Amino acid sequence: MPELKRLQATHAPAVLAFELANRAYFAASISDRGDDFFDQFADRYNALLSEQEAGICAFYLLVAEDGSVLGRFNLVDIEDQTAELGYRVAQRVAGRGVATATVRELCRLATARHGLRTLRAAATHQNVASRKVLAKAGFVPVGPADPAHLGGKPGTWYQRDLMLQPLESGCPVAVL
Numbered sequence: 001m002p003e004l005k006r007l008q009a010t011h012a013p014a015v016l017a018f019e020l021a022n023r024a025y026f027a028a029s030i031s032d033r034g035d036d037f038f039d040q041f042a043d044r045y046n047a048l049l050s051e052q053e054a055g056i057c058a059f060y061l062l063v064a065e066d067g068s069v070l071g072r073f074n075l076v077d078i079e080d081q082t083a084e085l086g087y088r089v090a091q092r093v094a095g096r097g098v099a100t101a102t103v104r105e106l107c108r109l110a111t112a113r114h115g116l117r118t119l120r121a122a123a124t125h126q127n128v129a130s131r132k133v134l135a136k137a138g139f140v141p142v143g144p145a146d147p148a149h150l151g152g153k154p155g156t157w158y159q160r161d162l163m164l165q166p167l168e169s170g171c172p173v174a175v176l
């Protein structure tokens with residue numbers, strides 16, 4: 001069973017492999033990370049660990065039994081019991097409900113583990129899969145997103161009040 005784990009230093013090779021294998025797939029719907037990201041991966045990765053250590057962000061990986069990364073699910077800019085949610089799922093498991101189930105589980109963890117009350121997420125109008133994930137995880141549209149936040153594309157901010165009745169998780173992952 002895949003496990004949802006906090007990002008750790010030891011995950012670096014698996015995260016890099018995930019980002020490389022899915023680079024073109026992700027770039028079809030969201031901004032490409034750019035060559036610098038891959039050239040400076042170790043530095044960028046260590047910076048993420050520092051942000052997580054400081055409590056500014058909480059990074060999660062969905063890890064398969066063989067140690068490969070199936071998805072990344074992040075809570076960033078944690079402040080005033082609110083955070084921005086971001087996620088990406090490997091092409092090889094696309095369309096199987098992985099993102100939907102894991103976002104639901106992360107909403108539960110956001111409250112239970114991180115004390116958050118609200119999550120927000122921005123998605124472009126054309127990112128149908130992401131908008132479906134957000135809707136199925138209880139997010140509602142709250143207004144237009146600045147295209148600068150979405151690689152120049154128009155989109156919408158979505159928000160979920162975590163204090164409302166939790167959705168049924170049905171999450172096929174173990175949480176560590």
Ligand SMILES: CC(C)(COP(=O)(O)OP(=O)(O)OC[C@H]1O[C@@H](n2cnc3c(N)ncnc32)[C@H](O)[C@@H]1OP(=O)(O)O)[C@@H](O)C(=O)NCCC(=O)NCCS
Pocket residue numbers: 025026029030087088089090093094095096097098099100101122123124127128129130132133
């Ligand atoms: C968005 C993303 C995380 C969805 O992951 P996933 O695990 O495939 O999503 P799910 O299987 O939970 O599917 C959610 C819904 O989207 C649909 N969907 C999945 N891929 C789709 C696609 N390429 N086009 C249209 N719909 C799609 C699914 O059928 C499902 O809809 P349904 O419930 O009506 O059947 C994944 O496509 C991804 O990583 N994309 C690139 C990064 C990205 O866009 N991140 C979000 C930024 S806002």
